[in-house]
Amino acid sequence: MLQFKLVLLGDSSVGKSSIVHRFVKDTFDELRESTIGAAFLSQSITIHPNDGNETKDVVIKFEIWDTAGQERYKSLAPMYYRNANAALVVYDITQEDSLQKARNWVDELKNKVGDDDLVIYLLGNKVDLCQETPSTETSPDSNEGGDEEQKVRAISTEEAKQYAQEQGLLFREVSAKTGEGVKEIFQDIGEKLYDLKKDEILSKQNRQIGGGNNGQVDINLQRPSTNDPTSCCS
Amino acid sequence: MLSPERRPSMAERRPSFFSFTQNPSPLVVPHLAGIEDPLPATTPDKVDVLIAGTGMVESVLAAALAWQGSNVLHIDKNDYYGDTSATLTVDQIKRWVNEVNEGSVSCYKNAKLYVSTLIGSGKYSSRDFGIDLSPKILFAKSDLLSILIKSRVHQYLEFQSLSNFHTYENDCFEKLTNTKQEIFTDQNLPLMTKRNLMKFIKFVLNWEAQTEIWQPYAERTMSDFLVEKFKLEKPQVFELIFSIGLCYDLNVKVPEALQRIRRYLTSFDVYGPFPALCSKYGGPGELSQGFCRSAAVGGATYKLNEKLVSFNPTTKVATFQDGSKVEVSEKVIISPTQAPKDSKHVPQQQHQVHRLTCIVENPCTEWFNEGESAAMVVFPPGSLKSGNKEVVQAFILGAGSEICPEGTIVWYLSTTEQGPRAEMDIDAALEAMEMALLRESSSGLENDEEIVQLTGNGHTIVNSVKLGQSFKEYVPRERLQFLFKLYYTQYTSTPPFGVVNSSFFDVNQDLEKKYIPGASDNGVIYTTMPSAEISYDEVVTAAKVLYEKIVGSDDDFFDLDFEDEDEIQASGVANAEQFENAIDDDDDVNMEGSGEFVGEMEI
Numbered sequence: 001m002l003q004f005k006l007v008l009l010g011d012s013s014v015g016k017s018s019i020v021h022r023f024v025k026d027t028f029d030e031l032r033e034s035t036i037g038a039a040f041l042s043q044s045i046t047i048h049p050n051d052g053n054e055t056k057d058v059v060i061k062f063e064i065w066d067t068a069g070q071e072r073y074k075s076l077a078p079m080y081y082r083n084a085n086a087a088l089v090v091y092d093i094t095q096e097d098s099l100q101k102a103r104n105w106v107d108e109l110k111n112k113v114g115d116d117d118l119v120i121y122l123l124g125n126k127v128d129l130c131q132e133t134p135s136t137e138t139s140p141d142s143n144e145g146g147d148e149e150q151k152v153r154a155i156s157t158e159e160a161k162q163y164a165q166e167q168g169l170l171f172r173e174v175s176a177k178t179g180e181g182v183k184e185i186f187q188d189i190g191e192k193l194y195d196l197k198k199d200e201i202l203s204k205q206n207r208q209i210g211g212g213n214n215g216q217v218d219i220n221l222q223r224p225s226t227n228d229p230t231s232c233c234s
Numbered sequence: 235m236l237s238p239e240r241r242p243s244m245a246e247r248r249p250s251f252f253s254f255t256q257n258p259s260p261l262v263v264p265h266l267a268g269i270e271d272p273l274p275a276t277t278p279d280k281v282d283v284l285i286a287g288t289g290m291v292e293s294v295l296a297a298a299l300a301w302q303g304s305n306v307l308h309i310d311k312n313d314y315y316g317d318t319s320a321t322l323t324v325d326q327i328k329r330w331v332n333e334v335n336e337g338s339v340s341c342y343k344n345a346k347l348y349v350s351t352l353i354g355s356g357k358y359s360s361r362d363f364g365i366d367l368s369p370k371i372l373f374a375k376s377d378l379l380s381i382l383i384k385s386r387v388h389q390y391l392e393f394q395s396l397s398n399f400h401t402y403e404n405d406c407f408e409k410l411t412n413t414k415q416e417i418f419t420d421q422n423l424p425l426m427t428k429r430n431l432m433k434f435i436k437f438v439l440n441w442e443a444q445t446e447i448w449q450p451y452a453e454r455t456m457s458d459f460l461v462e463k464f465k466l467e468k469p470q471v472f473e474l475i476f477s478i479g480l481c482y483d484l485n486v487k488v489p490e491a492l493q494r495i496r497r498y499l500t501s502f503d504v505y506g507p508f509p510a511l512c513s514k515y516g517g518p519g520e521l522s523q524g525f526c527r528s529a530a531v532g533g534a535t536y537k538l539n540e541k542l543v544s545f546n547p548t549t550k551v552a553t554f555q556d557g558s559k560v561e562v563s564e565k566v567i568i569s570p571t572q573a574p575k576d577s578k579h580v581p582q583q584q585h586q587v588h589r590l591t592c593i594v595e596n597p598c599t600e601w602f603n604e605g606e607s608a609a610m611v612v613f614p615p616g617s618l619k620s621g622n623k624e625v626v627q628a629f630i631l632g633a634g635s636e637i638c639p640e641g642t643i644v645w646y647l648s649t650t651e652q653g654p655r656a657e658m659d660i661d662a663a664l665e666a667m668e669m670a671l672l673r674e675s676s677s678g679l680e681n682d683e684e685i686v687q688l689t690g691n692g693h694t695i696v697n698s699v700k701l702g703q704s705f706k707e708y709v710p711r712e713r714l715q716f717l718f719k720l721y722y723t724q725y726t727s728t729p730p731f732g733v734v735n736s737s738f739f740d741v742n743q744d745l746e747k748k749y750i751p752g753a754s755d756n757g758v759i760y761t762t763m764p765s766a767e768i769s770y771d772e773v774v775t776a777a778k779v780l781y782e783k784i785v786g787s788d789d790d791f792f793d794l795d796f797e798d799e800d801e802i803q804a805s806g807v808a809n810a811e812q813f814e815n816a817i818d819d820d821d822d823v824n825m826e827g828s829g830e831f832v833g834e835m836e837i
Contacts, residue, residue: 038804040389047352056480062423068527069530069535069536070527070530070536072535073535073537073538073539073540074538074539075536075538077315077523077526077527078314078315078523079515079520079523079524079527080527085277092790153481156554
């Protein structure tokens with residue numbers, strides 16, 4: 001199993017956590033008002049990379065770090081960015097300035113995370129709010145019976161797509177509410193990361209088989225099963 | 235006991251949010267806690283507690299209060315986390331030194347900095363380094379370690395073992411013999427000494443109960459006790475008091491020294507053959523970030539670059555430099571370095587801690603056990619040519635700790651000596667370390683076989699024979715390449731290991747009488763500055779005392795228990811079995827033979 005750290009970025013209320021919530025729990029909470037924080041969540045997916053005519057299953061576990069609201073006053077700690085393998089930078093397609101803010105977050109990320117292999121995924125969220133309603137005049141009628149207000153798209157797909165291409169970002173428009181595109185995000189990231197890291201992963205596996213690891217003993221110690229760290233002490 | 239003015243616990247305040255049973259069972263936090271709880275969209279205009287300063291104690295306190303259910307606003311005037319326990323880059327240190335010398339950082343004085351041109355414009359960048367303002371080591375059996383696990387903050391951190399403790403004596407660095415096995419196999423120890431040492435170790439593990447042994451010496455010094463009662467010789471006495479006990483001078487009293495020696499011994503072998511741990515990427519600065527993140531998850535609001543200007547105890551309104559205001563219904567807690575201008579209640583910081591931090595371009599692997607990148611070197615009183623009366627402690631971290639790049643090492647030296655003597659002592663210790671290193675690197679490889687030793691259970695220990703040789707006659711041919719030298723004096727109200735007394739925070743008793751007209755800090759509680767203590771031992775005590783001042787009782791200090799994946803499944807939460815979504819529990823690690831390993835670990 002491969003494990004990767006994934007961080008979330010984007011302005012408040014663009015739906016960062018809703019996307020994770022949809023991915024991890026497969027639910028959507030209507031009452032969510034603003035960014036919410038969780039310690040970190042983990043969720044595994046399986047990808048099917050094709051390595052030399054042979055398809056195999058690779059399990060990828062994401063350790064997903066939410067901002068816990070610390071982004072609101074630009075108070076994210078270095079710890080948050082450290083060793084991140086992937087980042088979801090989220091904007092709201094109905095909020096005009098949210099793509100510009102996402103651009104700032106991309107700059108911040110590139111500045112803070114040293115890894116050149118960092119996979120950045122630009123996500124336009126809330127496509128459910130303006131689906132199939134290019135004309136603003138007709139939208140209220142087509143939504144009869146629904147209590148959800150239709151909104152005007154403020155950021156075109158083309159604009160965001162072009163920016164993503166320039167910066168080498170993955171890009172997709174999604175809806176955390178309906179779940180549209182959410183599973184695919186993580187599948188894309190898993191495959192991209194596997195692609196980027198597979199040489200590293202293979203050489204690490206070989207090294208472990210060989211036994212030598214540059215003199216560095218690299219061992220995980222299980223913490224005691226109770227909360228008292230002294231209980232296993234003899 | 236629940237005092238009448240005790241604030242309701244988190245469970246009591248958010249009954250719809252948390253499933254809980256009756257007291258006193260710990261609060262159970264559902265695994266998706268936080269993600270269920272929408273935060274308010276704007277700055278709170280009213281909070282329960284305002285904390286200024288994101289140092290170690292303040293961060294632990296913020297997390298404890300957030301999980302207890304208090305509404306916390308946690309600010310820092312700096313643009314980084316950590317305050318007095320920050321881990322800083324070289325550029326941040328440069329700014330900090332300027333601020334100290336301008337007088338805008340209180341509690342620090344006399345900062346002197348040298349930075350080689352190799353950092354910044356040369357082969358290293360400022361961000362390659364993470365320098366701690368008050369470095370600490372974590373004992374494997376300690377209150378902070380329990381809280382790291384309970385709060386799950388340990389999941390944000392990585393730890394490495396620290397097993398090498400050197401004592402400098404007669405111009406050489408002896409590696410500590412600290413296990414029974416090592417004592418038995420040490421060929422330099424006379425049989426009688428071995429027996430006496432064993433006797434003492436057996437006693438100290440349960441010393442409190444054996445009053446008949448130590449009580450007669452309660453008011454005398456530890457060295458008298460060891461010499462008279464256990465017939466130990468000076469080298470063993472010094473190792474016990476200064477390397478194992480990490481005491482600061484020969485005046486240390488018996489109960490305190492016994493407690494400190496036991497701390498080391500009981501920590502040994504909890505996670506492996508080492509007593510202490512160090513966190514990667516930085517020490518207290520890293521732990522502070524972890525606790526702040528935990529507090530944020532628990533609902534606290536964070537705002538860096540926010541400076542407190544004043545607090546009015548009558549209206550209970552705190553005012554910040556940017557003009558914003560917040561009403562504080564309970565208490566305002568301030569780090570002494572973040573006190574508003576015109577403060578008149580900041581406690582006197584009468585103890586000096588002198589620190590010298592160096593980055594050396596040399597891997598210095600001879601100081602470390604194989605697989606490790608940390609070591610403690612202790613210079614006992616009288617061991618240096620400056621004739622030091624107080625101990626100088628040197629905490630060494632290599633590139634494996636990720637605070638400096640490959641091929642470099644960081645030396646943190648500190649002493650509790652007061653006044654101008656302190657700098658002389660530190661300089662003498664630095665010179666001794668420099669000499670030892672130069673001799674090591676300049677001599678050939680002819681002694682290679684001696685360096686590698688096999689221990690009884692078959693694994694290799696690189697034990698530098700040469701470090702244990704006197705270098706009295708040695709004349710260095712070259713000088714060591716220093717990349718960075720930072721000297722500063724820190725002031726604190728707490729003597730080392732002077733466990734914080736709760737009366738220290740009693741500024742709020744008889745409020746009216748304590749108010750000073752014109753003071754901008756009437757009615758606030760100040761935290762303590764970090765002391766010289768090299769371990770984290772005072773942190774939890776200080777945070778707990780403050781917690782009690784705010785909540786009314788410390789009964790529910792981190793009294794929480796996170797729900798695990800299994801429990802979710804057992805309680806039948808929908809979809810739980812389809813998803814591996816519990817807060818990561820690191821269940822895929824190996825318990826077998828954990829005692830054998832040294833190196834990186836998760837606790």
